[in-house]
Amino acid sequence: MDALCTDLRACTLCADRFAATATRHRPNPVVWFKPGARVLIASQAPGLRVHEANTPFWDQSGRRLRDWLGMTEDEFYDRERVAIVPMAFCFPGYDAKGSDLPPPPVCARTWRAPILEGLDTIRLTILIGGYAQKWHLGTKQGVTDTVAGWRDHAPHTFPLPHPSWRNTAWLKRNSWFETELLPVLRARVREEME
Ligand code: SF4
Incomplete structure (x- = not known):
């Protein structure tokens, strides 16, 4: 590894x-995993802030994600317990509308399989966003349908929407996410973090 x-x-x-x-940036893979971790966060790709800080989820999305998981910052960044493996390790840049380009x-074709092979102690996998959900679950469904079907994958895998502020309206429309999914997810996280 x-x-x-x-x-x-x-x-x-x-x-x-x-x-x-537009940003003409160089590759800067944000690498945050170690063998022995029990929780895998399969995310999308770093944003510009993460690219600059070289630390995954070092932004508002990270604050919301840690709240969803019921993790402290120390727990979240403890590589002995948590592996953060995005679908692309570098910031992809912005499209013409200022949104992040896809990973x-x-x-994933080059790196994902050998990395996951080395992470053979994972017991809880969190799939953030459509790219990770399609890769790990082989689903063709959109994020809403996949997350709504979370009970099909629990207790070892939980699909989540991206914790971006862009999904605040989605969270308001889908209140079951906070009232039904998150309590079960937080309990599973506690089991693996203690
Ligand atoms: S393949 Fe991944 S790690 Fe390599 S430059 Fe592209 S995004 Fe970065």
């Missing part, structure tokens, strides 16, 4: 793609 992490940190497969975006598929 050490050699794999070294190679991943040096990855420049998307250099040309990123250079062609480059080459990243």
Whole structure:
């Protein structure tokens, strides 16, 4: 796993793609996992703030996600217990409307399988957003239907929407998420974190 992490940190497969975006940034893989972790957070891709801080979920989305999971900041960033493995390890850049571009598929194709093979002690997997849900569950459903069907995957896997502020209206429309899913998820997180 050490050699794999070294190679991943040096990855420049998307250099040309990123250079062609408005931010013209270089690849900066945000690597945050270790063998032995029990909780896997399968996320989407770093935003610009995370890219600059080199720390996953170092933003408002992270605050909301930690609240959903019932984790303190120390617990969330404890690599002995929590592995954060996005569908792409670098900030993809912005589209013409200022939204984050999707994670480059080459990243999951190249890195995901060998990393997950090395994380063989995971007992709870949190799937954040459609890209992770499609990859891990093989589903063709949209995020709302997949998250609404969370009982089909619990107690070892929980699909969640992205904790971005952009989903605040979704949370208001789907109040069952906070009243039904989150209490069960928080109890499962406690079991694995103690
Ligand atoms: S997004 Fe993934 S494949 Fe692309 S440069 Fe970063 S680590 Fe490499």
